[in-house]
């Protein structure tokens with residue numbers, strides 16, 4: 001099957017627990033269920049999904065995706081606020097990266113207000129729950 005566009009969704013630490021973790025903040029849906037529904041909704045886009053709790057694995061996946069994807073949707077989770085390595089990976093590739101956060105990080109603790117990734121992202125979507133991933137996907141369909 002020919003896919004005109006290939007987008008990799010990359011999730012950072014603890015996002016494998018979605019649906020079971022702090023439900024008041026992150027909701028009740030598992031990411032796999034959400035991902036499958038998203039792929040059905042956008043059958044002409046090839047969606048890939050990768051999650052890791054390990055910083056270096058996320059960096060490897062960002063670098064790899066730059067070789068074989070048209071865009072990256074990245075939720076670096078806690079590494080958003082700490083990782084110069086992930087920020088440098090995003091800075092070092094030409095493939096556009098849209099940063100997504102499920103919760104509104106600005107309405108939470110102050111340490112979540114800083115993102116090392118945002119300055120090098122194409123755009124940032126914060127606080128719309130899992131819908132943020134769909135909004136990020138839509139942004140790749142529009143020419144800016």
Ligand code: DQA
Nearest residue numbers: 075077078101102103105112
């Ligand atoms: C998060 C926000 C981060 O501060 C937090 O560490 C996460 C998830 C979000 O999607 O809202 O794990 O990236």
